[in-house]
Amino acid sequence: MSDAPTRLTRAEQQARTRERLLAAAADAFAEHGFDGASIDDITARAGFSRGAFYSNFADKSDLLVQLCEAHIDRFARAELPAILAVPEQEQLAAVARWLVQEEPPLETLLVVELARQRHRPEIAATLDRVLATVIDGIEGLLTVEGSQLAGLGRDEVQARSRAVLAAVVGIDVLGHVGIPIDRRVIELLLAGIADPEAAT
Amino acid sequence: MSDAPTRLTRAEQQARTRERLLAAAADAFAEHGFDGASIDDITARAGFSRGAFYSNFADKSDLLVQLCEAHIDRFARAELPAILAVPEQEQLAAVARWLVQEEPPLETLLVVELARQRHRPEIAATLDRVLATVIDGIEGLLTVEGSQLAGLGRDEVQARSRAVLAAVVGIDVLGHVGIPIDRRVIELLLAGIADPEAAT
Amino acid sequence: MSDAPTRLTRAEQQARTRERLLAAAADAFAEHGFDGASIDDITARAGFSRGAFYSNFADKSDLLVQLCEAHIDRFARAELPAILAVPEQEQLAAVARWLVQEEPPLETLLVVELARQRHRPEIAATLDRVLATVIDGIEGLLTVEGSQLAGLGRDEVQARSRAVLAAVVGIDVLGHVGIPIDRRVIELLLAGIADPEAAT
Amino acid sequence: MSDAPTRLTRAEQQARTRERLLAAAADAFAEHGFDGASIDDITARAGFSRGAFYSNFADKSDLLVQLCEAHIDRFARAELPAILAVPEQEQLAAVARWLVQEEPPLETLLVVELARQRHRPEIAATLDRVLATVIDGIEGLLTVEGSQLAGLGRDEVQARSRAVLAAVVGIDVLGHVGIPIDRRVIELLLAGIADPEAAT
DNA sequence: GATGAATGAGCATTCATTCAT
DNA sequence: AATGAATGAATGCTCATTCAT
Numbered sequence: 001m002s003d004a005p006t007r008l009t010r011a012e013q014q015a016r017t018r019e020r021l022l023a024a025a026a027d028a029f030a031e032h033g034f035d036g037a038s039i040d041d042i043t044a045r046a047g048f049s050r051g052a053f054y055s056n057f058a059d060k061s062d063l064l065v066q067l068c069e070a071h072i073d074r075f076a077r078a079e080l081p082a083i084l085a086v087p088e089q090e091q092l093a094a095v096a097r098w099l100v101q102e103e104p105p106l107e108t109l110l111v112v113e114l115a116r117q118r119h120r121p122e123i124a125a126t127l128d129r130v131l132a133t134v135i136d137g138i139e140g141l142l143t144v145e146g147s148q149l150a151g152l153g154r155d156e157v158q159a160r161s162r163a164v165l166a167a168v169v170g171i172d173v174l175g176h177v178g179i180p181i182d183r184r185v186i187e188l189l190l191a192g193i194a195d196p197e198a199a200t
Numbered sequence: 201m202s203d204a205p206t207r208l209t210r211a212e213q214q215a216r217t218r219e220r221l222l223a224a225a226a227d228a229f230a231e232h233g234f235d236g237a238s239i240d241d242i243t244a245r246a247g248f249s250r251g252a253f254y255s256n257f258a259d260k261s262d263l264l265v266q267l268c269e270a271h272i273d274r275f276a277r278a279e280l281p282a283i284l285a286v287p288e289q290e291q292l293a294a295v296a297r298w299l300v301q302e303e304p305p306l307e308t309l310l311v312v313e314l315a316r317q318r319h320r321p322e323i324a325a326t327l328d329r330v331l332a333t334v335i336d337g338i339e340g341l342l343t344v345e346g347s348q349l350a351g352l353g354r355d356e357v358q359a360r361s362r363a364v365l366a367a368v369v370g371i372d373v374l375g376h377v378g379i380p381i382d383r384r385v386i387e388l389l390l391a392g393i394a395d396p397e398a399a400t
Numbered sequence: 401m402s403d404a405p406t407r408l409t410r411a412e413q414q415a416r417t418r419e420r421l422l423a424a425a426a427d428a429f430a431e432h433g434f435d436g437a438s439i440d441d442i443t444a445r446a447g448f449s450r451g452a453f454y455s456n457f458a459d460k461s462d463l464l465v466q467l468c469e470a471h472i473d474r475f476a477r478a479e480l481p482a483i484l485a486v487p488e489q490e491q492l493a494a495v496a497r498w499l500v501q502e503e504p505p506l507e508t509l510l511v512v513e514l515a516r517q518r519h520r521p522e523i524a525a526t527l528d529r530v531l532a533t534v535i536d537g538i539e540g541l542l543t544v545e546g547s548q549l550a551g552l553g554r555d556e557v558q559a560r561s562r563a564v565l566a567a568v569v570g571i572d573v574l575g576h577v578g579i580p581i582d583r584r585v586i587e588l589l590l591a592g593i594a595d596p597e598a599a600t
Numbered sequence: 601m602s603d604a605p606t607r608l609t610r611a612e613q614q615a616r617t618r619e620r621l622l623a624a625a626a627d628a629f630a631e632h633g634f635d636g637a638s639i640d641d642i643t644a645r646a647g648f649s650r651g652a653f654y655s656n657f658a659d660k661s662d663l664l665v666q667l668c669e670a671h672i673d674r675f676a677r678a679e680l681p682a683i684l685a686v687p688e689q690e691q692l693a694a695v696a697r698w699l700v701q702e703e704p705p706l707e708t709l710l711v712v713e714l715a716r717q718r719h720r721p722e723i724a725a726t727l728d729r730v731l732a733t734v735i736d737g738i739e740g741l742l743t744v745e746g747s748q749l750a751g752l753g754r755d756e757v758q759a760r761s762r763a764v765l766a767a768v769v770g771i772d773v774l775g776h777v778g779i780p781i782d783r784r785v786i787e788l789l790l791a792g793i794a795d796p797e798a799a800t
Numbered sequence: 801g802a803t804g805a806a807t808g809a810g811c812a813t814t815c816a817t818t819c820a821t
Numbered sequence: 822a823a824t825g826a827a828t829g830a831a832t833g834c835t836c837a838t839t840c841a842t
Contacts, residue, residue, distance in 0.1 A: 639811075654813070
């Protein structure tokens, strides 16, 4: 009867279902861990039935993989370019802002889960890809043309990128544990990293 | 009744059982997480039966609590005093050494598990105690008489202790994820914290 | 609307879909049993989707019924008349040939499934009809005019028809279990049945 | 308080549990097939909980294996020797009696299930053992010293043992399907097998 | 008529916990 | 104190079935 276009095509519907399930899973995993979160919990949060889950994911571990892929994609496609677009001198300030934003930049607890499920081959591959992407991103960020760290040697860059990652992870975990991290803490953590001549 | 000298008294036997179970649990939790580790796994690692476990702990959650208490006690009673005994000027170097020692100073993954089980009241209390002990310890360490940071204000001390904790946690997690952290990374992270005049 | 001659009419198309699904189901049931075979397995073998199945059959149990009806119809309409058309003296030889033909004369495993689903009324009716058709067919075969068994009493005929059926079933099951049955075995089983004066 | 011996030791208790579960499983498998029978159904019939099952069997397929092993052991240890103990001339009469006894001599439906689960390696081994044991038993029975078939060649003995097995299986299946098999049917089936000079 | 996403009951299995020994 | 058989709730997953497209 109606010639108005259907609001959502079937494929769009399913994509929406998938997105909601991924979002619910991110919450549930952060709250209870991978083993602690049940599929029922996840689907209930998303407002779907158990079966909807298995229409969209092969199994629970596939969900974890896809969730991490989605996170890392967002990081590589959206967040990293946004920081890199900032004028060179303010790069570290941009990193600092990024570290304390509401939506956490890196779901550390998710990465911990990934690490725990590393014994499954399909997970190990994703973990490696996630870590490589993040570290590459940070290295690129530190050595962007015009940066005060642009002239550093390979080892120094690597050490600094790992230091940044350690800071990000530490801050994220403390946030989950209920210890608030303000701008000052971040300044202190980044001070040495930002200084091209940090003493040995 | 017995006239042969028992090698270990009953109490010593039980203490040994308890220690072995705690050690096995630390391994199992780090490997699989709290939910992922089964009591059978833990008791098998320790070489005991299910029953031995329930003779020593009320339930699984009690095990987690006792494990954290044991860790934090060791930290407060042994490790912290050892660092504090070092001459003031080398305090931060001692912290650095402490951060990279073989046996990790703080079982970060254990703390993550504690945080996840926070909804249980007995766990929440332990988590608070663990965090308070660690932060107090670090604050004491930073402001020990003669330290270059001794004159800082309350807020600065708090920010720096949280920065140290974030560094410790970040380093520990990266270690678990397979990213090696060497001395240089630690220097970079501590540089700002150690500088009494770190810029704002 | 269409001016191109459709290769197959709608009805023919559907009949073909139905045939393929029935054939796929026969394979799947023989391989995994009624409960063990999934509709997805059946439709995948037939090259269709779940929906095609439900367009042709009310439910899984309806499929089993229709499959057995199709088998028994083929038996009653094609195979039995073919044997009965053979000259009387060679009837039992024809039965013997029939028993070892490539396409099994009676899907014993299907009958076993029917028996297991007997508690459902529609299944019980089909089972009774299948068994009655087969036994009637065998009795007619044994007592066909001119047969050496034509003069036997009711009880003797019934006993012999059941003996034939037992032989057919036994042979079929052993074939499924991997024990090959050759002509000699069939001769031995039929020898007593074929002898009008088999001792008591 | 009591110095009377405990009725059942722990090991005896568990053996009883195991026996009851095996008996319940035999019923449930015969009624619903391997896939159709649920563990809950089996344990409920036996009067135990789900967990008791998993204390005694590794999983459902282990249950099937152990059930078949138990059946074949009973056949090889008790039933076959009993028939062989009978005077030679009455051997086939004893077989006939054995075939129609209340407790079926061979759980044919169980064997059908075994055959269906053959793709699992542990099952395939059991199936082979079951079939080999039964066929060996029947061959020994047919060629026992003094038997009228004692002088037959290898091929004839093999053909006759398979014929007996086919008869046993056919009779058993018909019994499950509701077709009663009386002594006369068995006589007819065995007549050719028992005749050393059955025509070719 | 055919498709396949979604539903939800059912099932095998795991595992924390209890308790008789 | 320690054992391990038994319990039963919880969980991941399968699969018959429905229904919007």
